[in-house]
Amino acid sequence: MTSRSPRTRRTRRARLRALAELVRAPAALTVLGDTVAGAAAAGVPVRGRRLLLPLASVSLYWAGMALNDWSDRRLDAVERPERPIPSGRVSAGAALATGGALTAAGLGLARLGGGRRAGRIAAPLAAAVWAYDLVLKGTPAGPAGMAACRALDVLLGAAGGRVRGALPAAAALGTHTLGVTALSGGEVRGGSRAAATAALAGTAVSAGVAVAGPTRSRPHRLAALALGAGYAGTVGAAQLAAAERPAAGRVRAATAAGIHGMVPLQASLVARHGALPAAAVLAGALPLARRLARRVSPT
Structure with missing residues (x-):
């Protein structure tokens, strides 16, 4: 029995790692801020039972990642055989x-x-x-479908408050997602300058929405501007590089930057609406998300 224990533990760890890869587990850190941004914009604090709303976002995000790999299992067998389903570490039925x-x-x-x-x-x-995942992905409507998911996720946090007040925040994250999703189509074979340029324009628009409008005080304005500038600088630089030469490697780097860029964008929106402690917590999650991305790719 003792001799089997290490093997059993290794098997269990391997299964957990495969599941983490399937759902892109560390990327959940880029989702938590959606509902926080929506709640801040709608004037409702995330406390008490409402702390479950960010967890709901994570669950639905992970569901989408599992469905993504189930839907792409035949394509991944050719282009990304190391992924959990084509590698045999997770069955298609288990992913679904x-x-x-x-x-x-x-x-x-x-x-x-x-x-x-x-x-x-x-x-x-x-x-x-x-x-x-099952219908729109890979079609011209795919990026818009993904943008709708992200915008609705922001509005989920606004439920019970002034939902209209959260519409600009939802639009900012939706626009960002639209550009990142359109650009990500070139991760394997390379993309196009037009897609990268459009994503860069979307980043500029999202940054503008995040920092525009009234704030509670000068410190809130300064925090929103600093976080917005950090978002625009890091994401925009990667997208500019992809626009100059849209090779697969640069597109992958720009896509990863876009995924992680969700965090400072969310934090900027939260800071502008007066929730500085929440903005600081969100911003602090970015270094951890980047470190974990070295173990499990977010793309």
């Missing part, structure tokens, strides 16, 4: 079941955290996630 279970968990957490109002937003969000 994981996507379903995480979707159910996300819907349940949303209802528990935000009541019926949150449930009414989480339902179309879940539907948008499934529609993107």
